[in-house]
Amino acid sequence: MISEAAVDKTDPILLIEDEASVIAFLKAALERKGYSVVNASSGAEGLKQLAGGKYSGVISDIRMPGAVNGAEVHDWIQKNRPELGAKIILISGDTANSETQALLARSGTPCIEKPFRVHQLISIVEKTFGKP
Amino acid sequence: MELAVDAAQSRQLPEFLERFASRAARMLDSVWGAVAVFRGRETDLYSTVENEAVVSGALKSWIISSARESRIAAVVRALPRGEAASPVGQAVATSAVFVLISASDGERLGMLCLLRRRKSLDAQEKKLLHALASHAALSLENFRRFSQLEKSKRQWVEDIDAISDYIVVHDRAWKIVRTNRSLASHLGVPPVALVGEAMSGLRQIAETGSDLPCPFCRDTQRPREEYVAASGERIFLVSTSRAPGVAEDDTRTIHVLKDITDRREAERRYRELFDSIQEGLFFATPDGRFLDVNDAMVRMLGYASREEMLRADVSPHLYPAPAARERFLLALAERGVLRNYEETLRRKDGALLHTLQNITAVRDAQGRIAQIRGLMLDVTEQKSFQSQLQRERDFNQKILNTTQSMILVLDTAGLISYANRRCYEAGYREDELIGHRLVDWVEPSHRKDFEAALETTANGQQVENLELQVRRSDESMGHFSISLSPMRDEQSAVNNLVVVMTDITDAVLLQAKLAHSERMATIGRLVSGVAHEVNNPLAAILGFTDLLLENPEVPVSAREDLQIILQETQRTKDIVQDLLSFARQRPVQREPVQVNTVLRQTLKLRSYDFASHGVEVTEEFDETLGPALGDAQQLQQVFLNILNNAYDAVQETGRRGRIAIRTEREANSVQVVVTDNGTGIADPQHIFDPFYTTKQPGKGTGLGLSICYGIVRAHGGEIQCWNNAESGGSTFLVRIPIAAEQLAALAAKEAGR
Numbered sequence: 001m002i003s004e005a006a007v008d009k010t011d012p013i014l015l016i017e018d019e020a021s022v023i024a025f026l027k028a029a030l031e032r033k034g035y036s037v038v039n040a041s042s043g044a045e046g047l048k049q050l051a052g053g054k055y056s057g058v059i060s061d062i063r064m065p066g067a068v069n070g071a072e073v074h075d076w077i078q079k080n081r082p083e084l085g086a087k088i089i090l091i092s093g094d095t096a097n098s099e100t101q102a103l104l105a106r107s108g109t110p111c112i113e114k115p116f117r118v119h120q121l122i123s124i125v126e127k128t129f130g131k132p
Numbered sequence: 133m134e135l136a137v138d139a140a141q142s143r144q145l146p147e148f149l150e151r152f153a154s155r156a157a158r159m160l161d162s163v164w165g166a167v168a169v170f171r172g173r174e175t176d177l178y179s180t181v182e183n184e185a186v187v188s189g190a191l192k193s194w195i196i197s198s199a200r201e202s203r204i205a206a207v208v209r210a211l212p213r214g215e216a217a218s219p220v221g222q223a224v225a226t227s228a229v230f231v232l233i234s235a236s237d238g239e240r241l242g243m244l245c246l247l248r249r250r251k252s253l254d255a256q257e258k259k260l261l262h263a264l265a266s267h268a269a270l271s272l273e274n275f276r277r278f279s280q281l282e283k284s285k286r287q288w289v290e291d292i293d294a295i296s297d298y299i300v301v302h303d304r305a306w307k308i309v310r311t312n313r314s315l316a317s318h319l320g321v322p323p324v325a326l327v328g329e330a331m332s333g334l335r336q337i338a339e340t341g342s343d344l345p346c347p348f349c350r351d352t353q354r355p356r357e358e359y360v361a362a363s364g365e366r367i368f369l370v371s372t373s374r375a376p377g378v379a380e381d382d383t384r385t386i387h388v389l390k391d392i393t394d395r396r397e398a399e400r401r402y403r404e405l406f407d408s409i410q411e412g413l414f415f416a417t418p419d420g421r422f423l424d425v426n427d428a429m430v431r432m433l434g435y436a437s438r439e440e441m442l443r444a445d446v447s448p449h450l451y452p453a454p455a456a457r458e459r460f461l462l463a464l465a466e467r468g469v470l471r472n473y474e475e476t477l478r479r480k481d482g483a484l485l486h487t488l489q490n491i492t493a494v495r496d497a498q499g500r501i502a503q504i505r506g507l508m509l510d511v512t513e514q515k516s517f518q519s520q521l522q523r524e525r526d527f528n529q530k531i532l533n534t535t536q537s538m539i540l541v542l543d544t545a546g547l548i549s550y551a552n553r554r555c556y557e558a559g560y561r562e563d564e565l566i567g568h569r570l571v572d573w574v575e576p577s578h579r580k581d582f583e584a585a586l587e588t589t590a591n592g593q594q595v596e597n598l599e600l601q602v603r604r605s606d607e608s609m610g611h612f613s614i615s616l617s618p619m620r621d622e623q624s625a626v627n628n629l630v631v632v633m634t635d636i637t638d639a640v641l642l643q644a645k646l647a648h649s650e651r652m653a654t655i656g657r658l659v660s661g662v663a664h665e666v667n668n669p670l671a672a673i674l675g676f677t678d679l680l681l682e683n684p685e686v687p688v689s690a691r692e693d694l695q696i697i698l699q700e701t702q703r704t705k706d707i708v709q710d711l712l713s714f715a716r717q718r719p720v721q722r723e724p725v726q727v728n729t730v731l732r733q734t735l736k737l738r739s740y741d742f743a744s745h746g747v748e749v750t751e752e753f754d755e756t757l758g759p760a761l762g763d764a765q766q767l768q769q770v771f772l773n774i775l776n777n778a779y780d781a782v783q784e785t786g787r788r789g790r791i792a793i794r795t796e797r798e799a800n801s802v803q804v805v806v807t808d809n810g811t812g813i814a815d816p817q818h819i820f821d822p823f824y825t826t827k828q829p830g831k832g833t834g835l836g837l838s839i840c841y842g843i844v845r846a847h848g849g850e851i852q853c854w855n856n857a858e859s860g861g862s863t864f865l866v867r868i869p870i871a872a873e874q875l876a877a878l879a880a881k882e883a884g885r
Contacts, residue, residue: 019668025675032679063664093667114671115705118678 007083009056009130012036016046016060016073017091022114026059029118030125034132043068047076050084057087057129062100062111071103078107089128145275149178152271153244156264160257162246163225167233167268168199169242175200177245187247199230199243206231206261208251227251231265233272241272293323298337298368298389303382306331306345315389338363338389340370348372348387360392367393412487412508418461418501420447432487432510434479452478465501468493474511486515538633541619544590544626546571546583558635559605570631575601575609582614589616589629602633611637648817652841655822660715663708670708674701710835714822714842724759724871725767727802728795734771735793738779747782747789754795760802760868762847767868770843770851773836774806774864781810781861801849801867809861816853816862844868 013030015037017023027037038055040046043064050058050073058077062070070090077084090111092100104111110124149167157165157180164187166179175196179187187195194212207230225247233242244265253261292299293313301310308329316323318337326333331346338361339347348370350357357372369390377384406413412429416422425441433450435441451457456475464470470491477485491506532539533553541550551565574582578600585595595616602612613636619628677698680686686694735742735749742749760767775791782789787809794805818824820841837853844851849868856863 019672021672022668022675025672025679028679029675032682093664114667115674115701116671118675118682121675 007056007087008054009132010036011054011056012038013125013129014046014049014053014055014058015039016041016043016058016064016070018042018061018064018066022061022091026121029121033122033125035125035129036132042066043070043073046073050077050081055084055087057089057125058084059089059091059125062090062092071100074103074107074109087129089124145279146178148271148275150180152268153178154180156244157246159260159264160229160246160248161250162229162248164247166195166245167242168196168245169272170200170240175242195228195245198228199245202230202232202243204232205265206253206258208253210251211247225249229253229261231261233265233268235269235273241269241276244268297391299386300331300334300348300389301384301386302331302346303377303384308334309384336363338366338368338370346385346387348389349385352385361389365393366391367396412510414504414506414508416447416504416506418504420450420457421445423503429508432479432485432508433477434481434483446480449480450477452476452484464491464493464504468495484512485510486512536634538635540565540570540631540633542570542586542629542631544629546586546629549628561605573603575603577601585614585616586629589618590626592618592620592626594618599636604635610635611640644817648820649845652820652845656715656842659711659822663711663715666704666708670701670704673697674705677701707835710839711822714835714838721763721765722761723764725762725764725868726757727760727767727804727868728753728755728757730764730767731771731793731795731804734768734775737772738775742779742791745779745783745789747779747791750790750792752792752794754797757795757797757802759871760847761871762849762868763843766843767847770840770866771804771806773840774866777837778806778808778810778862778864781812782808784811785809797870798867801869804866804868805863806865807856807859807861807863809856809859812855812860813853813862816855819853820851840866 013035015023015026015030017026017039018041020041023039023041027039030037038049038053040049043060044066046058046060047068058073060070060073064070068076070092074088074090077088088109090104090109091114092111093114103109110128112121112124149169153165153167157163164180166177169176169178177192177196191211198209209228209230211226211228227248227250229244229246229248231244231246232240233244235241244261292310295312296314298315298318299310299312300308300315302308308326308331311323311326313323315334315337316326319326319334331348335347337347340350340359340361342350344350344352348361349372350359352374355374357370359370361368361370369392371388371390373386375384375386376382406424406426409426410428412432413426414422414429415424422442425438427438430436430438430441433441433446435446447457448454460470460473460475463473470489473489473491475487475489477487479485488509488511489506491504493501494503494505496502535552535554538555538558539550539552540548540555543549546569548565548568548570551560551562555565556562571579571582571586581598582600585598588595595614598614598616600612600614601609602614604610613634615632617630617632618626619630621627677694681691681694681698731751731753735751739749741747778791779789782791790809792805792807794807796803796805813819815824820837822835822838824838841851844866847868849866851867852865854863855861
């Protein structure tokens with residue numbers, strides 16, 4: 001069973017991203033800063049991992065192939081893992097479509113646009129998840 | 133009595149009167165006696181011949197005037213002095229006795245005059261004189277009647293002879309009693325030569341066809357007969373009367389033969405004409421009953437026969453509206469003759485018949501209409517044909533006048549002979565079209581094409597959808613679609629050309645716009661996909677470059693290379709960002725924006741460059757403009773790009789650059805028009821395509837105007853660009869919709885005005 005306990009900072013960050021090179025870069029950048037990272041290569045896989053494990057935060061690409069995209073991951077967390085509701089960072093490959101724009105505006109979920117600098121990433125991660 | 137018979141039998145009146153005068157003179161002891169007979173104003177004197185010598189001329193005159201003057205039955209007058217009559221051996225007469233001879237009705241017939249010696253008359257003598265006078269009167273009267281009878285008889289024969297009809301009288305023995313002269317002269321003999329001849333001799337004249345000895349008798353028992361008898365070439369109307377003759381057992385039969393050959397012929401011809409004529413002929417009473425109609429009339433009105441039409445009173449059926457008949461009678465009474473009178477009648481079967489009639493009224497002595505005679509034409513077919521023609525004409529006219537195409541008719545020389553209403557609605561004047569060459573309105577560089585099309589059409593072939601520039605009535609050029617068709621005369625030679633012209637300028641523009649926006653949308657989708665795909669590897673390149681730079685193990689020389697990678701990755705990122713801007717992937721902040729303000733801020737950014745390079749900028753802003761709805765930031769980018777483009781264009785020409793900026797309201801939009809006098813655009817169709825640039829390599833990415841396009845479209849606005857026709861350079865036009873609340877406010881303001 002998953003406890004109701006608050007997010008434990010020592011838990012890994014779940015990285016949901018289909019692009020291997022981007023995962024490699026994100027993993028390298030975050031681990032170098034002292035974060036532990038677990039990754040899922042699709043939205044569906046991400047949800048599976050979310051259901052079975054404990055994470056300190058979630059970083060998800062918005063546009064992904066397959067049945068589940070970033071927005072749906074976001075909504076699933078809000079519904080099923082509310083303690084992680086404010087621990088989400090979205091990544092967009094282009095200017096988000098109007099539906100996603102509405103989601104971002106509504107929830108205030110931080111979003112980072114590709115391509116981005118390492119310092120931009122670290123700054124937003126520290127702000128959202130806290131320092132490791 | 134003896135005298136009276138004598139007189140009646142005598143045909144010689146003078147002889148009788150002289151004898152009577154002489155006898156009266158002897159009986160009354162007179163020397164001379166005479167009878168004066170009054171014939172009108174004349175007086176004839178008959179006297180005893182043997183004593184003629186004793187009465188002088190003067191005495192005779194005196195006797196006549198005295199006889200005429202005398203008004204009483206008997207008078208004795210003395211002879212005038214010196215006029216005594218004294219025959220040899222006898223006594224001298226000195227007085228005259230006048231006795232009136234008057235007819236039974238009192239008319240004065242004459243006077244008995246006696247000259248005597250003795251003056252007085254005794255009673256015996258007076259009685260005798262009166263007896264003589266009444267005797268003479270009777271005789272004179274008889275005589276006069278007899279001579280009148282004679283004269284009348286003679287006259288009668290002359291009259292009979294004067295009649296041109298043949299008259300013949302025969303007795304029971306079939307012998308001719310009399311003929312008149314015309315009959316005798318027809319046979320070439322005097323009338324008397326025929327008397328006593330047999331009637332059968334007249335067979336050569338004509339025959340009734342009976343077996344009787346008389347060729348003209350049919351039924352001898354009838355007192356009167358009338359029939360037509362014919363010979364070879366003549367036709368006679370024979371009228372027969374039978375009358376008892378002088379002898380009791382005799383019967384006189386009188387035939388009068390009237391030659392009716394000509395009349396018959398005329399009648400026959402008339403009837404033939406009447407019946408064979410194709411026009412309806414009729415005779416009718418004023419109350420509407422037909423007296424006679426011809427076959428054509430019967431046919432026209434759909435009756436079975438003439439008899440059927442004459443039998444019934446058909447006029448109530450004939451007139452579908454009784455008022456029409458009243459109107460007709462009134463018009464006829466007024467004018468007497470109706471020419472080409474149009475009337476709709478009803479046939480027996482109920483179908484309507486359109487007629488054209490010529491009517492004459494025949495009036496009686498009192499001036500009332502006694503008969504109506506008329507001729508009737510069936511114009512139903514013409515009428516329906518005519519009305520169909522009229523309908524077709526109206527229909528065609530309506531089409532010609534309501535079509536949105538201009539339709540013109542040209543003669544083979546290309547001169548306009550007709551232009552439909554649309555041409556005039558489009559502003560052309562009749563005097564500049566009719567009689568002028570249509571080709572003159574065609575844009576000069578297109579005239580060759582038009583003339584070729586005219587020739588093709590004149591040779592009988594249709595030309596369709598020829599697209600040409602044609603001068604409009606307001607001198608502007610319009611894009612027209614033109615179709616030409618040949619019009620042929622009866623000999624199927626082309627004598628006219630029909631030109632249908634439609635101004636498709638707007639349609640062409642719209643189509644071009646549509647094609648352009650479709651193309652832009654396709655490019656947008658492509659660019660968006662590419663940008664997305666590029667961003668992933670770009671994110672890895674940028675990220676790893678950053679990580680490498682943060683790695684202290686990386687040597688300085690490699691760091692410099694990494695810096696270049698970082699820099700170029702940044703540039704790539706910018707290009708991708710611009711592409712996404714064009715592809716409308718960037719959200720638009722929709723807020724009321726004062727376009728004039730945005731323009732002024734934008735101009736401020738470039739004012740230094742403009743001023744230092746001598747580019748003159750003129751502003752013509754509508755200060756009453758309401759706010760547009762949009763993103764001030766993005767709109768500034770649009771205007772900046774347009775201004776940069778204009779600046780580059782005027783810089784290239786080398787002459788003094790001018791940029792004019794105008795703002796105005798256009799329908800529900802704010803419109804910004806930027807005009808420059810630069811080099812113009814090589815291909816305005818592609819100016820908004822991504823990477824389309826006319827600039828030197830390295831001077832621009834070719835995305836600036838594409839971004840403008842994306843931004844303006846994301847605003848729901850419009851961006852256009854064209855080369856200026858006359859002044860050179862190019863013009864950019866941007867339209868941004870006005871804020872809805874602003875529109876509502878404007879509408880309220882306008883409504884309240």
